[in-house]
Amino acid sequence: MKTLTLPGTSIAAPEVVLGLMRIAGKSDDEIRTLVATARDAGIDFVDHADVYGPSRHECERRWAQAMHLTPSEREQWTIQTKCGLGDGKFDFSYEHIVESVNGSLEALETDYIDILLLHRPDALVEPEEVARAFDELHAAGKVRHFGVSNHAPGQMALLSKYLNQPIVANQVQLSITHANVFTQGTAINMNGLDQSVDRDNGVVDYCRLNDIALQAWSPFQAGFFDGPFLGSDRYPELNAVVDRLAAEHDVEPEAIATAWILRHPAKWQVVLGTTTPARVTAAAAGSDLTLTRAEWYELFRAAGHVLP
Secondary structure, three states: OOOOOOOOOOEEEEEEEEEEEOOOOHHHHHHHHHHHHHHOOOOOOOEEOOOOOOOOOHHHHHHHHHHHHHHHOOOOEEEEEEEEEOOOOOOOOHHOOOOOOOHHHHOOOOOOOEEEEOOOOOOOHHHHHHHHHHHHHHHOOOEEEEEEEEOHHHHHHHHHHOOOOOOEEEEEEEEOOOHEEEEEEEHHOOOOOOOHHOOOOOOHHHHHHOOEEEEOOOOOOOOOOOOOOOOOOOOOHHHHHHHHHHHHHHHHHHHHHHHHHOOOOOOEEEEOOOOOOHHHHHOOOOHHEEEHHHHHHHHHHOOOOOOO
């Protein structure tokens, strides 16, 4: 497993992250098996959110109940969680952020969170309030680093004007088929081509220019929560290429999908959402595979993206 030092931190982070949004209904043994499989693959970084599970902090709580980490074991993990969603509204108020973090600390049975992300942009955000919450949480040692999720460049720039801590990561949706953060740039100025429409305001370039790591969620999803593209009869051409490359490189298809994201020269991490240990192992192998430009663009075209 390759690692990268997250900008603005001393964290040597794996390129593949174990997302734990689906563990609420899993037994302690199932969670431990999933985590042990990830650890064997070189993954020591987990991704949570306060809204994961049927109730607030449920998946965070299930992780802690299953793992029972000692202080020394806790130090071996990078724990990332998110706040700002829930109860039919988005909320980046000082009160909500602090309350959410305190709830996460209790649920996770830890004294600190390594990275806190603001989950989705709050249209009513008051950046001064976010900065006040971050300053308090950082000074108290409750949160070591901060980032965002699903944020556009202007939204990050607005926060950065007020924050005393750097934004170290931005987590966005990305897969071979849901790749507008890449594909718009290849079709710029192509009138009448839907791919040329800028829906993300150059978020990848902004993060690269400002030393913000990028994290890809739903790396196997075809679109916005409409099922995976791997093995789907909706993408026969793409799966034919994926399967051929997997055979040529002696890996599983999940590794090809992971390697496609990690081939991009921005600082990327792939956040897995699977609870199947074998898929974790398969996807993690993508970190050790570097696709050629020809292979990367063949997958790009097979997914239906246009190269003018």
